[in-house]
Amino acid sequence: MVKVNFIRDKETLSVDMPVGRTIMEAAKELDLPEIPADCGGCQACGTCHVYIDDVWCDKLKIKEDSLEQSLLEYEQGYIPGKSRLACQIQLDDSLNNVTVKLRKNELL
Protein backbone atom coordinates (compact mmCIF):
# COMPACT_ATOMS: atom_id res chain seq x y z
CA MET A 1 0.00 0.00 0.00
CA VAL A 2 1.07 3.58 -0.66
CA LYS A 3 0.15 6.36 1.73
CA VAL A 4 -1.14 9.54 0.05
CA ASN A 5 -1.52 12.82 1.95
CA PHE A 6 -3.65 15.79 0.94
CA ILE A 7 -3.16 19.17 2.59
CA ARG A 8 -6.19 21.42 2.97
CA ASP A 9 -5.20 24.64 4.75
CA LYS A 10 -3.72 23.33 8.03
CA GLU A 11 -5.43 19.95 7.83
CA THR A 12 -3.84 16.77 6.41
CA LEU A 13 -6.06 13.99 5.07
CA SER A 14 -4.43 10.61 4.39
CA VAL A 15 -5.38 7.35 2.76
CA ASP A 16 -3.57 4.11 1.92
CA MET A 17 -3.93 3.03 -1.70
CA PRO A 18 -2.79 -0.03 -3.64
CA VAL A 19 0.15 0.30 -6.04
CA GLY A 20 -1.05 1.12 -9.54
CA ARG A 21 -3.87 3.43 -8.52
CA THR A 22 -3.61 7.21 -8.98
CA ILE A 23 -3.61 10.21 -6.67
CA MET A 24 -6.95 11.19 -8.19
CA GLU A 25 -8.38 7.83 -7.12
CA ALA A 26 -7.00 8.44 -3.62
CA ALA A 27 -8.89 11.75 -3.55
CA LYS A 28 -12.08 10.00 -4.63
CA GLU A 29 -11.56 7.44 -1.88
CA LEU A 30 -11.58 10.32 0.62
CA ASP A 31 -14.48 11.97 -1.22
CA LEU A 32 -12.61 15.26 -1.46
CA PRO A 33 -14.83 17.95 -3.00
CA GLU A 34 -11.78 19.86 -4.27
CA ILE A 35 -11.16 17.06 -6.78
CA PRO A 36 -14.38 16.25 -8.62
CA ALA A 37 -12.36 14.55 -11.40
CA ASP A 38 -15.20 15.06 -13.85
CA CYS A 39 -13.61 13.19 -16.77
CA GLY A 40 -12.73 10.12 -14.72
CA GLY A 41 -9.00 10.43 -15.37
CA CYS A 42 -8.67 10.86 -19.13
CA GLN A 43 -6.90 14.26 -19.06
CA ALA A 44 -9.88 16.18 -20.35
CA CYS A 45 -11.29 18.24 -17.47
CA GLY A 46 -8.43 19.59 -15.34
CA THR A 47 -10.56 19.29 -12.20
CA CYS A 48 -7.96 17.07 -10.54
CA HIS A 49 -5.35 19.87 -10.57
CA VAL A 50 -3.22 19.73 -7.40
CA TYR A 51 0.03 21.28 -6.20
CA ILE A 52 2.88 18.92 -5.45
CA ASP A 53 4.51 19.43 -2.05
CA ASP A 54 8.01 20.93 -2.40
CA VAL A 55 9.74 17.73 -1.19
CA TRP A 56 8.20 15.74 -4.05
CA CYS A 57 8.53 18.23 -6.92
CA ASP A 58 11.76 16.77 -8.35
CA LYS A 59 10.37 13.24 -8.38
CA LEU A 60 7.02 14.26 -9.86
CA LYS A 61 8.10 16.58 -12.64
CA ILE A 62 5.61 16.94 -15.44
CA LYS A 63 6.69 15.70 -18.88
CA GLU A 64 7.45 18.68 -21.10
CA ASP A 65 5.25 19.04 -24.18
CA SER A 66 2.84 16.46 -22.78
CA LEU A 67 -0.94 16.62 -23.06
CA GLU A 68 -1.00 17.08 -19.29
CA GLN A 69 1.20 20.16 -19.48
CA SER A 70 -0.77 21.73 -22.30
CA LEU A 71 -4.01 21.25 -20.35
CA LEU A 72 -2.59 22.63 -17.11
CA GLU A 73 -1.14 25.73 -18.74
CA TYR A 74 -4.69 26.93 -19.37
CA GLU A 75 -5.85 26.15 -15.83
CA GLN A 76 -6.45 28.97 -13.39
CA GLY A 77 -3.75 28.93 -10.71
CA TYR A 78 -1.23 26.99 -12.79
CA ILE A 79 2.18 27.00 -11.10
CA PRO A 80 5.04 25.65 -13.25
CA GLY A 81 6.96 22.97 -11.38
CA LYS A 82 4.19 22.39 -8.84
CA SER A 83 0.96 21.86 -10.75
CA ARG A 84 0.03 18.34 -11.78
CA LEU A 85 -3.07 16.44 -12.74
CA ALA A 86 -3.68 13.96 -9.93
CA CYS A 87 -5.10 11.46 -12.42
CA GLN A 88 -1.74 11.25 -14.19
CA ILE A 89 0.29 10.28 -11.13
CA GLN A 90 0.28 6.53 -10.75
CA LEU A 91 1.30 5.26 -7.34
CA ASP A 92 4.24 2.97 -6.77
CA ASP A 93 6.25 2.10 -3.67
CA SER A 94 8.66 4.99 -4.24
CA LEU A 95 5.76 7.41 -3.73
CA ASN A 96 4.86 6.20 -0.25
CA ASN A 97 3.86 9.22 1.88
CA VAL A 98 3.54 11.48 -1.17
CA THR A 99 1.95 14.81 -0.30
CA VAL A 100 -0.07 17.18 -2.47
CA LYS A 101 -1.83 20.42 -1.65
CA LEU A 102 -5.49 20.84 -2.54
CA ARG A 103 -6.57 23.90 -4.47
CA LYS A 104 -9.51 26.00 -3.41
CA ASN A 105 -12.66 24.94 -5.22
CA GLU A 106 -14.68 28.10 -5.91
CA LEU A 107 -17.81 26.00 -6.21
CA LEU A 108 -17.69 24.88 -2.56
Ligand code: FES
Ligand atom coordinates in the same frame (compact mmCIF):
# COMPACT_ATOMS: atom_id res chain seq x y z
FE1 FES B 1 -10.07 14.96 -15.52
FE2 FES B 1 -7.74 14.41 -14.27
S1 FES B 1 -9.72 13.70 -13.77
S2 FES B 1 -8.06 15.65 -16.01
